[in-house]
Amino acid sequence: MNKAFTKPATVxxxxxxxxxxxxxxxxxVQKLKSVSENGLYDLFRSxxxxxxxxxxxxxxxxxxxxxxxxxxxxxxxxxxxxxxxxFNAPADAFVDGEMIASTREMLFSALRDIVYTESxxxxxxxxxxxxxxxxxxxxxxxxxxxxxxxxxxxxxxxxWGGHSIxxxxxxxxxxxxxxxxxxxxxxxxxxxxxxxxxxxxGATIAHAKxxxxxxxxxxxxxxxxxxxxxxxPIVNELVILPDIEKRLEAFVRVGHGIxxxxxxxxxxxxxxYLLGILLHPENADLPFPLILTGPKSAEPYFNQLNRFISATxxxxxxxxxxxxxxxxxxxxxxxxxxxxxVRAFRRAKADAYHFNWQLHVxxxxxxxxxxTHANMAKLALRKDMPxxxxxxxxxxxxxxxxxxxxxxxxxRLIEEHGPYEIRGETDILGPLDELLQAFVKQHRMKLPGTxxxxxxRLKR
Numbered sequence: 001m002n003k004a005f006t007k008p009a010t011v012x013x014x015x016x017x018x019x020x021x022x023x024x025x026x027x028x029v030q031k032l033k034s035v036s037e038n039g040l041y042d043l044f045r046s047x048x049x050x051x052x053x054x055x056x057x058x059x060x061x062x063x064x065x066x067x068x069x070x071x072x073x074x075x076x077x078x079x080x081x082x083x084x085x086x087f088n089a090p091a092d093a094f095v096d097g098e099m100i101a102s103t104r105e106m107l108f109s110a111l112r113d114i115v116y117t118e119s120x121x122x123x124x125x126x127x128x129x130x131x132x133x134x135x136x137x138x139x140x141x142x143x144x145x146x147x148x149x150x151x152x153x154x155x156x157x158x159x160w161g162g163h164s165i166x167x168x169x170x171x172x173x174x175x176x177x178x179x180x181x182x183x184x185x186x187x188x189x190x191x192x193x194x195x196x197x198x199x200x201x202g203a204t205i206a207h208a209k210x211x212x213x214x215x216x217x218x219x220x221x222x223x224x225x226x227x228x229x230x231x232x233p234i235v236n237e238l239v240i241l242p243d244i245e246k247r248l249e250a251f252v253r254v255g256h257g258i259x260x261x262x263x264x265x266x267x268x269x270x271x272x273y274l275l276g277i278l279l280h281p282e283n284a285d286l287p288f289p290l291i292l293t294g295p296k297s298a299e300p301y302f303n304q305l306n307r308f309i310s311a312t313x314x315x316x317x318x319x320x321x322x323x324x325x326x327x328x329x330x331x332x333x334x335x336x337x338x339x340x341x342v343r344a345f346r347r348a349k350a351d352a353y354h355f356n357w358q359l360h361v362x363x364x365x366x367x368x369x370x371x372t373h374a375n376m377a378k379l380a381l382r383k384d385m386p387x388x389x390x391x392x393x394x395x396x397x398x399x400x401x402x403x404x405x406x407x408x409x410x411x412r413l414i415e416e417h418g419p420y421e422i423r424g425e426t427d428i429l430g431p432l433d434e435l436l437q438a439f440v441k442q443h444r445m446k447l448p449g450t451x452x453x454x455x456x457r458l459k460r
Contacts, residue, residue, distance in 0.1 A: 009091040161195025161261030173198030179332030181206025191219020192229025257289035264444035269398035276391030282360035289338025296326035371400035381424025404455025
């Protein structure tokens with residue numbers, strides 16, 4: 001269980017937009033006002049509470065919501081736009097009565113994305129019954145958030161990894177971010193703490209040294225996980241995608257390369273997602289740099305992960321990534337080298353730098369997976385499946401474990417019905433069991449100092 005979450009002081013406040021939603025028509029204001037009337041209020045409230053709780057130290061969405069039962073938001077319509085009246089808001093989000101600037105920007109980004117997502121779903125243009133339609137939807141969500149910069153050379157490095165890593169791994173992620181920043185790279189993460197903050201923090205210093213102006217620190221999240229990975233204050237572009245699948249596709253569409261640091265079930269889910277896409281025959285010749293890296297102490301972690309990939313997805317999957325341990329400068333150099341190859345490829349194909357249209361994403365990776373007990377139990381985990389489809393189902397298994405660990409709905413399902421059951425062939429469940437047990441022993445399933453109670457049961 002998590003340590004007790006101590007409620008800090010609360011305040012009442014009124015805030016207006018900054019960084020998003022400053023210029024609105026009266027019709028747009030009315031649409032935003034209707035958030036409290038069309039079923040989106042609870043979603044916005046939970047996202048807002050997570051943003052206001054940045055740095056709280058809890059990874060339990062349910063605990064945060066229960067700690068602030070009196071938190072309330074009123075959306076006030078004015079001729080010049082909107083204001084948000086906050087009641088019983090966490091006081092740590094304010095300094096001398098003023099909301100911290102980054103917090104205010106992210107608060108209105110959340111409102112922007114939640115309302116736009118809902119309005120887009122009602123549009124006749126949106127076609128979610130095809131892969132092309134889903135990709136188009138992701139494109140429009142990112143464009144509405146102004147996260148697509150068309151005339152910019154490829155330099156966006158996505159960094160994935162754990163939100164509750166140890167000090168040495170965190171410092172290493174900062175060092176890698178610093179090396180990337182010195183080479184002019186921007187950083188995109190899941191926007192939370194741990195590895196999602198470290199590379200951004202390192203890059204900010206490097207960008208200052210290199211006098212890089214308008215550096216980008218892009219954070220991509222989704223409502224179900226934002227409380228467990230509340231945005232860190234370095235993020236200067238926050239985008240909330242509607243579900244984990246849209247979030248993952250956004251990562252691979254805007255990123256020019258991906259670095260994976262030590263993590264837990266969520267990091268394994270991300271790795272399996274990307275490997276499954278890269279293993280699809282249509283992506284065989286597509287350059288996409290993928291580097292797994294961490295300090296020397298993380299070598300057992302990467303060795304275990306590498307064995308798992310070998311045992312389940314095979315040697316072709318292993319060819320799609322490189323492991324670099326204990327050398328943050330080499331990791332950055334290899335990433336920049338890979339991004340140069342991406343630039344040459346896209347230039348030759350006349351493909352956009354800001355959105356990876358050439359990448360084929362199978363609908364198995366696009367359709368939302370709801371981690372109910374029934375859906376988890378019927379996942380097919382067999383060696384005779386096409387490897388990219390096996391990777392898709394393994395990704396779904398880890399998605400369910402993440403939900404049972406940290407997401408409000410998943411935690412409630414486990415409390416009501418007990419652990420998920422994951423079924424499959426021994427040749428797959430055996431390596432999976434070894435990997436998950438290693439995560440538990442290395443304290444990668446929960447915050448340090450907490451006892452992990454498995455939310456899953458493997459049945460061979």
